[in-house]
Amino acid sequence: MAADNQRGALFRPLVPNQHSRVTYAELFFDLVFVFAVTQISHTLLGRFTPLEALQTTLLFLAVWWVWVYTAWITNWLNPELTPVRVLLFSLMLGGLVLSTSIPKAFESRGLWFALAYAAMQVGRTTFLLASVPRTQPPIRMNAIRILIWLSTSAVFWILGGLAEGHSRLAFWAVALAIEYLSPAARFWIPKYGASSIEDWAVEGGHMAERCAGFIIIALGESIVVTGATFADLAWTTETVSAFVSAFVAAIAMWWIYFHKGAEAGSEQISRSTEPGRLARLAYTYLHLPIVAGIILSAVADELVLTHPADHSDLKTVLSAIGGPLLFLVGTILFKHTIRGWLQLSHCAGIVVLAILAWFAAELSPLMLSILTTAIMIMVAAWESISLRSAAAAPQSEATSA
Known part of the structure; x- marks a missing residue:
């Protein structure tokens, strides 16, 4: 019970009629994505053929998705606490690897991009699951659903990183399709079904x-x-x-x-x-x-x-x-x-x-x-x-x- 209470303490305190402020740790985390956005625009500027534009669009969708998922997680977890800050700083490191790999993601650094992305998505969700006390089964089940979907897409990210040419694009397109469809499907999984809209309460x-x-x-x-x-x-x-x-x-x-x-x-x-x-x-x-x-x-x-x-x-x-x-x-x-x-x-x-x-x-x-x-x-x-x-x-x- 003590361990459950300690994990539950990582969530933001709920204060009625008061917004949860954006913390300095979150703003610090966002600095990585200033670099990521710059990499996206410079990559698109230098490669504007239909195929290269499609590739850059895919990379942009990945950058946005990894950022917005982190925004959801920090809406639930409290970045003022040291374990959550360590999570954000770890994600920053992964984000830097991700961002520096963007210009050559469809060339020599595809595996680096895929590993960084998959590690960020799966690692962050695993941390969320570990933070939910067993006394809150709906939230815990929701974290399990998310983890299953992201782990499935991670397989295709890594397969794409190992592949080359059009095969890489195809694998990564499948991975993105899985991730973008998952919230719309409310992370449905066999036997347990989909999450309810109440499971997605946010501030x-x-x-x-x-x-x-x-x-x-x-x-x-x-x-x-x-x-x-x-x-x-x-x-x-x-x-x-x-x-x-x-x-x-x-x-x-x-x-x-x-x-x-x-x-x-x-x-x-x-x-x-x-x-x-x-x-x-x-x-x-x-x-x-x-x-x-x-x-x-x-x-x-x-x-x-x-x-x-x-x-x-x-x-x-x-x-x-x-x-x-x-x-x-x-x-x-x-x-x-x-x-x-x-x-x-x-x-x-x-x-x-x-x-x-x-x-x-x-x-x-x-x-x-x-x-x-x-x-x-x-x-x-x-x-x-x-x-x-x-x-x-x-x-x-x-x-x-």
């Missing part, structure tokens, strides 16, 4: 803040890449214009996500009677296209900065249009989940970007960047004005009454 404010922090990581990486590239270039009218356009676009993305959306999401998940279901959909799955859009936009910024007046090739068009498009699609779905209605400003932005794609090849990279930035500014301004008007209407009615 909503903490989960929302953790995912918002990853958005900051992606935006920060975009600004760092833009600044580093601009510093090495001759400061001409074209490069300065491209730099300003990239910076303003990053601000517009921040505004669209954080001005009202992040706060509304935090409030909604905190009040929800099923925070686990909302966290799984809005934060685990729907933040994927948001982050992917930011990373793809960072690739476009670097392409535009280095060749602002050249012809817009396919790589420039796909990244310059695809980045904002992915971001808006992810954001509108995220906000629909928390608000229950589609944001008209985001719909308009998506439509205008789709129209721009037809003419993008005829524009210079700089003009393409300026136009996409203008579209993002339009979306941000439209949403802010519409939400302010909607908030002012009830107040006006109350005053007149």
